[in-house]
Amino acid sequence: MAESHRTPSRPLTNKEKQQLEKRLHRLERAGYDQYLDKLTRTLIAYKQAGPFLEHGLQIRTPFSYLKTGIPGDSSDRKAPHRHQRPSATRISASRSSALRFELTALSLVQLRRKAGDKARLHELEIPIAGDTDNAGWADLVAVQPTDSNNHSNFISARHKRARTVRECLMTLERAGLVSISGAPKERNRFGGFVLLNEAGPEVGGGQVEYTVPRRREKIFKMPSGFVLKGWIHLLEDSEIAVLLMAACHSGGWPEDGLWAIPGDVRLRHYGIHRDRYSVARKTLEWLGLLNVDEVNRFRSGRAEKNARLVHRIGLRDQGFEVEALPKMRELLERQLSSDS
8 A cells, every 4th residue: 555644634722733733842952863773772782593683573463362252241331441451551551561571572572582491681781770880671672851949859860760669560471461570669670581472471371471472373574673673662652552453453454555443343352542542543554654544434433333344454564664763753843834
């Protein structure tokens, strides 16, 4: 399909405009280009013999898709309870970095290990915070706080990033995606965490250490540029969840090179609510990361009542080959200027 950055046919609402302005402001912070480049270089430094660069990020299907489905209402009136969702949407949240941390950790292991190998993160001896000479987990996830001095209580930016990593690990532990050996308040309790199967204990048959997927396993793939071109750091969790669904496309049917995923499948198997999906889908299409084929709709935009009349979606692989930061800045500036 040809590249298309569709812009809304109607003017932005005040709320939408404020959200875009806020997003652009984050991307225009001084030194952000160099910061994101350093994150990628730090990750690539762990490359050894893994399949990541050749095959992209391989993810086991149950990470995003629950085969049995979430019981209850499928009318999209409310989102499923968090504990019922698959791992990807269970750990996603607007003010959390847990989803991005999980996907970064999977990428690191797949850069380093061969198919079937255990993660064995402890062998890499990656500290949580790190320092000026040694990279830590805090140098792998995009969080850019600043040093602060509140009434002589100085807190460094590195300390704040490390605190974010610890919060991510606690979220992942609650979801059964990592094992933390230390007890609460124990010194360096997070240092020896173990990465577990991304399907989660309910689907994976209990807690087992993560291994790089083998060929016979049911997986889906994200383009390597999703991580290496910086998109993972700039996209919202809801947008990442929709990309994962498009890449997985279980529960849907193929049509003209894309995938139709019915609303009840999106909600009850992927755990993605209609409102979040609608906004994320439009943004991802606009960013050139998602191909979308809209189906028969009334003039009001409401879909006709036919179970097969749902949008067809699919990853636009070429979009991930572009550096995320300059592309997103350009499109945000274009959108805001056209609406002024």
